[in-house]
Amino acid sequence: MGIVALRAANAVVDTWQQELRLAVRDAAQLVAVLDLPDHFLQSAQRAARSFPVFAPWSYISRMAKGDAADPLLRQVLPLDAELLDHSGFTADPVGDSAARIVPGLLQKYNGRALLVTTGACAVHCRYCFRRHYPYSEGPRSPADWQPAIEQIAADPTIDEVLLSGGDPLTLVDPHLATLADSLAAIPHVRRLRIHTRLPIMIPQRITDDLLDWLRGTRLAPIVVVHANHAQEIDDSVAQSLARLIDAGIPVLNQAVLLSGVNDTAAALIDLSRRLVDLRVMPYYLHQLDRVAGAAHFEVPISRGLELMAKLRAALPGYAVPRYVQEVAGETHKRVLA
Ligand code: SF4
Secondary structure (H helix, E strand, C coil): CCCCHHCCCCCCCCEEEEEEEECECHHHHHHHHCCCCCCHHHHHHHHHHCCCCCCCCHHCCCCCCCCHEEEEEEECCHHHHHHHHCCCCCCCCCCCHHHHECEEEEEECCEEEEEEEECCCCCCCCCCCCCCCHHHHHHCCCCHHHHHHHHCCCCCCEEEEEEECCCCCCCCCHHHHHHHHHHHCCCCCCEEECCCCHHHHHHHCCHHHHHHHHHCCCCCEEEEEECHHHHHHHHHHHHHHHHHHHCCCCCEEEEEEECCCCHHHHHHHHHHHHHHHHCCCEEEEEEECCCCCCHCCCHHHHHHHHHHHHHHHHHHHHHHHHEEECCCCCCCCCEEE
């Protein structure tokens, strides 16, 4: 039986909300559906206690059964390695708490402010730099956003607002459209950037309603997706990315350099080729943020630099992402290559 056929019996999955509701949240189910050896089960259950499993079926269906080294599975499978302490790996590796101005609003860089719109995501990436973020302290209802909106309105240097999270596209379109309207009413805000993994995880999320409000806002929208491996981008993902681009919305990709996922020249070159073939610009390759629980994903910067040299030799310049590192307290991302 195919992986998707193993979804809950009789489940009708024709909206992105249903995909989210039916996502696998149980380590045992993930191990079973992918036919992994039994010893993965105890490890996954232990590590999932602090950061639960969450993976939508549309993503799981792109994994190979019986292969614990599958690059998509590696991103979502909890391992005992997450429970080991490593010096230098912390709960807040990029200084989010120091950058919080009012609830839900972070400002790290000149001219830009970031709204942590929600703690919900369409997937739990084991390497997530916000896996320990205190989302429960942030705004929960549209009215709770008022202090953040007022703060942006009071600072005429802010001309770009980022919607981040969590994943902002887990919110419904009327809610997002209302938030965009509030930001568009501030004359000095010109651009709205949306950081999301939803188009990769659940491509159905690119709905007509989403395209309508993105096209309709006065703000210039930019969508930044997050794919780490070409295998993540199947035909359904390609079609959703095309819908965004055909609607006139620039789409960029950011990836994280991850041991066992994309730390080979071939994997990174394939990813860039797949993206540019779909008109998506490779934007950033991030050095891993040193978040507690993710040390086993770290690739040394020296290795990252070697990989970047190979990318540069193989690809046209526009297809080579910038290799960057975020350092808490610095006024811009550090460009490594
Ligand atoms: S989608 Fe982004 S915010 Fe959500 S778990 Fe993955 S890396 Fe973290």
